[in-house]
Amino acid sequence: MRSKSYIAILFALAIAIVMMFCGRDRKRYFSNEGVVWTTEYHITYEASRDLGDSIQLIFHNLDMSVSPYNKASLISAINGNTSSLVDAYLKRLIDASRIVNRESGGAFDPTVMPLVNAWGFGYKNGALPSRAQLDSILQFIGMDKVTLHGDTIVKNDPRVMLDFSSIAKGMACDEIGRMLVRNGAVNWLVEIGGEVMASGVNSRGTSWLVSVDMPISYTGTVLLYEKSDFSYKRTVPVYENSHESALTLSIDSGAVATSGNYRKWRMEGGNKLSHIIDPHTGNSQAGTLLSVTVIANDCMTADAWATACMVMGENQVKKVMESRRDLGVMTISADTVADALIVWSNAPFAERVKTQ
Numbered sequence: 001m002r003s004k005s006y007i008a009i010l011f012a013l014a015i016a017i018v019m020m021f022c023g024r025d026r027k028r029y030f031s032n033e034g035v036v037w038t039t040e041y042h043i044t045y046e047a048s049r050d051l052g053d054s055i056q057l058i059f060h061n062l063d064m065s066v067s068p069y070n071k072a073s074l075i076s077a078i079n080g081n082t083s084s085l086v087d088a089y090l091k092r093l094i095d096a097s098r099i100v101n102r103e104s105g106g107a108f109d110p111t112v113m114p115l116v117n118a119w120g121f122g123y124k125n126g127a128l129p130s131r132a133q134l135d136s137i138l139q140f141i142g143m144d145k146v147t148l149h150g151d152t153i154v155k156n157d158p159r160v161m162l163d164f165s166s167i168a169k170g171m172a173c174d175e176i177g178r179m180l181v182r183n184g185a186v187n188w189l190v191e192i193g194g195e196v197m198a199s200g201v202n203s204r205g206t207s208w209l210v211s212v213d214m215p216i217s218y219t220g221t222v223l224l225y226e227k228s229d230f231s232y233k234r235t236v237p238v239y240e241n242s243h244e245s246a247l248t249l250s251i252d253s254g255a256v257a258t259s260g261n262y263r264k265w266r267m268e269g270g271n272k273l274s275h276i277i278d279p280h281t282g283n284s285q286a287g288t289l290l291s292v293t294v295i296a297n298d299c300m301t302a303d304a305w306a307t308a309c310m311v312m313g314e315n316q317v318k319k320v321m322e323s324r325r326d327l328g329v330m331t332i333s334a335d336t337v338a339d340a341l342i343v344w345s346n347a348p349f350a351e352r353v354k355t356q
Contacts, residue, residue, distance in 0.1 A: 029187075029203045037067065037169070039193030044202070045180050046187040054183070058175050065089040066168050068113065068161075079113070079161040084152045093164045093171060093300075094148055100304040101143045104320075108308035109279035111141050113163035119284050121275035134282035141279050170257055170303025173197035177299075189251075190299075196256040197299040207252040209354060214244040214341070215260050215290035215332050246332065246343070250354040255299035259306035260291030276310045288334045289314045290341070295328030295352055305329075314344065321346050328352055 032043045032052045036059050043055060065087050067073045074090060077083035086094070093110075100108045114137045118129040129137075140157040147154045164171075173190045177197045180188045187200030189208045198208040249256060261274035274284050292309040296302035305327060309317045314333050321329040328349030333342045345353075 027184075036172075036192065037063070037069075039169070041190075041192040043176065043190050044188065045185045046200075046203075047180070047183060047185045051180065051183055051185075054179050055176055058172065058179060062089060062168065062172055062175065066093060066164050066171075068163050068165070075162055075164070078153060078155075081155075081158050084154065086148065086151055086153050089171070090153070091148065093167060094146070094153070094162075096300050097164070097167060097304065098143055100301070100308055104305070104308035104312060106142070106279060107311040107316075108166070108304050109141065109143055110162050110164050110167070111143060111145060111160055112277050112279045113161040114159065115141065115277045115279070115282050116163065116275065118282075119275075119277060121277075129282075138282050141282075166259070166307040167300055167304045169193050169195045170197075170255065170299035170301070173255065173299035194258050195299050195303050196251070198251045198255075199253055201252065207250045210249045210251050210256050211245040212247050212249065212256075212258060212293050212330070213291075214246045248354045249295070249352045251295075251352065255296050255302040256293065257296075257299060257302035257306045258291055258293040259303075259310045261289075261310065276307070278311050287313060288336065289317075289331060290334055291332045292317065293330045293349070295349055296326070301327075318344060324348070 027046050027048050029044060029046050030050050030052075032041075032050075032055055034041060045051065063070050064072065065074050066089055068075050068079060070076060074083070074085065074087060078086070078090075097108065097110050115134070118133065118137060120128075140159045145156050145160045146162070147156075169192045172192055173195050174197055176190045177188065177199065180190075181199075185199075187202070189196065189198040189202070194213075196210050198210070200208075202208050259276070261276050277284055289310060292306050294302045294306045294309065296305065309321070309329065309331070312320070314331050317329065317331055321327060324346065325348055328346065328351070330343065330345040330349045333344075334340075335342050
């Protein structure tokens with residue numbers, strides 16, 4: 001009897017140990033959200049433990065590296081000519097920026113920062129720039145003005161400044177995604193300020209659904225009508241700073257990024273000024289192209305191309321993106337005559353649109 005009792009105790013103990021370890025490895029969906037770089041983020045992932053500390057560490061490391069608004073960051077030291085050292089983050093940003101810069105004909109250019117400041121959309125405000133002032137600044141704008149030599153960046157003019165704001169959120173999405181994968185996560189979605197990187201399925205076992213906003217920032221009614229590879233026609237009421245969904249994308253792998261001039265803009269002397277600056281002319285871009293959404297394999301690429309396309313304008317975007325299969329692109333433009341929004345997309349984008 002004593003022997004049987006001993007065996008029973010050992011058996012119960014073994015079961016308890018197995019259950020303890022199984023419970024430790026059991027995965028469930030976690031959510032982390034907050035504000036970083038003055039924008040909201042929402043992260044959902046399936047894991048065996050909360051990875052919030054690791055997410056915050058990535059935000060901190062990126063902020064200390066690439067944020068031009070952090071005076072202690074590496075990029076601030078480079079812009080202020082107090083250091084020329086770069087880290088792995090900056091190297092990757094510069095290399096990725098150079099590729100999109102070349103393929104977009106210079107439309108994407110992180111050296112545009114002095115122009116952004118001149119127009120009052122950066123960290124400096126002042127009177128609107130004159131044509132002479134813009135021409136003077138254009139002399140030190142261009143990716144050809146910076147060169148990497150190992151861990152050192154060389155600027156051919158000390159006035160050259162770098163701002164990776166139009167690609168850094170995409171990098172952050174990618175970095176967090178890699179961290180989640182390293183920790184065994186297969187199913188996850190990372191969204192930072194509208195830039196999204198996703199993998200696998202949601203808690204319901206279906207592909208992640210990503211809503212793309214209508215580019216609206218005024219009160220009234222607009223007609224959204226067919227002029228794309230997918231079609232629908234409807235009239236919708238819109239409100240100041242509302243978030244009316246234009247469509248929903250189904251994503252199980254890859255990234256989505258949207259850039260637009262319908263929220264970050266201001267009126268000056270009866271003219272609409274946008275934070276989208278053309279690095280070729282120095283002008284503030286506030287044309288009929290309202291937003292561009294890009295689907296890519298990684299969020300850094302999607303983020304950069306969304307900005308590049310806004311600079312390029314709808315006609316050039318169609319010319320460049322019509323035949324590309326590695327990028328899905330959708331533009332929404334204003335038809336001021338018909339008081340309508342015109343939607344265009346290439347085939348890879350249309351394939352990802354969720355239909356009812």
